Amino acid sequence: MTPRRRTLRIGRTAAWTYLVAVLFVTIFPFYWILRTALSDNYALSANPASILPVGFTWGPFQRVLGLATTEQSIAEGGSGASISLGHYLVNSIVYASVSTGLIVFFSTLAAYAFARLHWRGRDFMFSLFLTALMVPGILTLLPNFVLVKELGLLNTYAGLILPGALFSAFNIFFLRQFMLGLSTEIEEAALLDGAGKLRVLFGITLPMTSGPIVTLSILGFIGMWNDYFWPLLATSDDSVQPLTLALAVFKQSSPQAQPDWAGLMAATLVAALPMLVLFMAFGKRIVNSIGFSGIK
Structure with missing residues (x-):
């Protein structure tokens, strides 16, 4: 040898x-x-x-x-x-599903604005968004708790879901990087034919971004399903506890x-x-989407 x-x-x-x-x-x-x-x-x-x-x-x-x-x-x-396993399972499903849907939806809109729309201060605003990735999530728990308490939303699904439903720096960055790699020819042709920005987004860009969106949905659902500290702060009633x-x-x-x-x-x-089965079923898609988006 x-x-x-x-x-x-x-x-x-x-x-x-x-x-x-x-x-x-x-x-x-x-x-x-x-x-x-x-x-x-x-x-x-x-x-x-x-x-x-x-x-x-x-x-x-x-x-x-x-x-x-x-x-x-x-x-x-x-x-x-x-x-009451069934009752708490339903609470977890509602919390994880609605939170994930809202986070992915609003992150998609923001990512499209940063990747495809041209407006003054776009790059500066995106840099500002990225600074949120450097802030530990635990530091936002107390401000969110005070806000939810002042709004009278403790022990409600709204109090559980809304604080994290409108913004996710990682999701926005992830989707923006993928959208930057997409061809603009089809979108430009649609705009020339009179299609509006929203029609282009939902009719052309979203279908081409379905892979990363599914990946973020799975990762977000798993994260929300396993969430402990925020529900511990925002709920004391078992009617909404996950x-x-x-x-x-x-x-x-x-x-x-x-x-x-x-x-x-x-x-x-x-x-x-359920999370193990979900990850086993979609694990390859998650790894492939993260690796593909990371090289953009």
């Missing part, structure tokens, strides 16, 4: 070893959640280091889905507390010395499953 081939084989082996290690570190937490969710709480306390489920049972999932009685829950080490807050309440509602870890992990897995 030549030295060159030996070097390539060593490098390839090292690369595969690194990839396997990263894959293991990434997947293992999900396996641990599943292992805990399939365990009996009493048996889990006695053997917490077991790699396999301890006292295998479907009880935690039955408790989360409301299929187990209080007696059955306590018999398996549960707290007897319940969680599932992320319900999991925290479920953890704190245990009257025992320790929480119902098996039930909590089962609820976490049920809550994460």
